[in-house]
Amino acid sequence: QHADKGLKDHYKNYFPIGVAITPRHLQDSSTSSFILRHFNSLTPENVMKMEPIHPEEDRYNWGGADAIVRFATENGLKVRGHTLCWHNQAPKWMFYDAAGKLVGKDTLLNRLRKHIHNVVSRYKGRIYAWDVVNEAVSDRQNEFLRNSLWYQICGEDFIAHAFRYAHEADPNAVLFYNDYNTENPAKRDKIYRLLKMLRDANVPVHAIGLQGHWSVTDPSRELLTSAIEQYASLGIKIQITELDVSVFTNDKMPEQRHFTPEQEQLQEQQYAMFFNTFRRYRDVITGVTFWNISDRSSWLDNFPVRGRKNYPLLFDENLQPKKAYQKVIDF
Numbered sequence: 001q002h003a004d005k006g007l008k009d010h011y012k013n014y015f016p017i018g019v020a021i022t023p024r025h026l027q028d029s030s031t032s033s034f035i036l037r038h039f040n041s042l043t044p045e046n047v048m049k050m051e052p053i054h055p056e057e058d059r060y061n062w063g064g065a066d067a068i069v070r071f072a073t074e075n076g077l078k079v080r081g082h083t084l085c086w087h088n089q090a091p092k093w094m095f096y097d098a099a100g101k102l103v104g105k106d107t108l109l110n111r112l113r114k115h116i117h118n119v120v121s122r123y124k125g126r127i128y129a130w131d132v133v134n135e136a137v138s139d140r141q142n143e144f145l146r147n148s149l150w151y152q153i154c155g156e157d158f159i160a161h162a163f164r165y166a167h168e169a170d171p172n173a174v175l176f177y178n179d180y181n182t183e184n185p186a187k188r189d190k191i192y193r194l195l196k197m198l199r200d201a202n203v204p205v206h207a208i209g210l211q212g213h214w215s216v217t218d219p220s221r222e223l224l225t226s227a228i229e230q231y232a233s234l235g236i237k238i239q240i241t242e243l244d245v246s247v248f249t250n251d252k253m254p255e256q257r258h259f260t261p262e263q264e265q266l267q268e269q270q271y272a273m274f275f276n277t278f279r280r281y282r283d284v285i286t287g288v289t290f291w292n293i294s295d296r297s298s299w300l301d302n303f304p305v306r307g308r309k310n311y312p313l314l315f316d317e318n319l320q321p322k323k324a325y326q327k328v329i330d331f
């Protein structure tokens, strides 16, 4: 049961250890006690995203989010809100008027402000950190910001406005910019530029979330440390917000579907390096959250290749610690 020493206890002098979950995980006593044993922070995987929580302009879906926040409050766990402004899983109604035409900048920003004020104020004092804007920087070579509907309609202003709305709603919340491939030098420099622009304009962005959807070969220690150093130089805090370590380094379907000894050996070395680095940067890293609980089910089982079973986490499909777990706690 969860009284036994778990991952969070090994890291109690470093930073909270979190996990992304669904409300269903809380209904199963073996899963919920596993969560309490190993983790002291929760991120709702989907139920606080814009479309799930606000499917129609005058209808909110609070049930799943309330269940996770209640469980966390009752058990003394932190909660990270995910995510107030994103181009994916955003509700169509937000971008179109009654005639089905794209709305203008003022209308969209007004809708964003109401969304953020309603969601953030509901959990004020119980959600300590928010991923305010997710994935606004482009992966494309000659493009700074992603050409999303947010950008097409508002220009870059939607980013600063989102942070200001969240800060108005809860001045005590730690406000994150969250993204993936944050160690890739080209994208790293674009994210740095965005965050520096925001900070120089006194926009309340307090921290960066490195999603950490990494693999057995990427990033290297050098790329990881360079990124941490560069973001930290802005005077902001850093969290790894969606950690998993894919056993694949391409988008092909493998011949064998099982978790091979070669994959396991590479994965345990990567996890060992990642957590050695996190511990070294404990003064700027304020949390590490895994995306999904165990190899029983990962979003990577269907991304980027549908139906390609992945083995990205520290616990196997029977919730047993893998060799990588031993490497992470052995320091």
Ligand SMILES: Oc1ccccc1CN[C@@H]1C=C[C@@H](O)[C@H](O)[C@H]1O
Pocket: 045, 134, 180, 211, 213, 242, 299
């Ligand atoms: O690694 C990526 C590559 C391309 C697009 C998105 C991502 C990651 N995108 C993340 C993954 C899963 C979602 O549940 C999270 O909300 C999202 O932040």
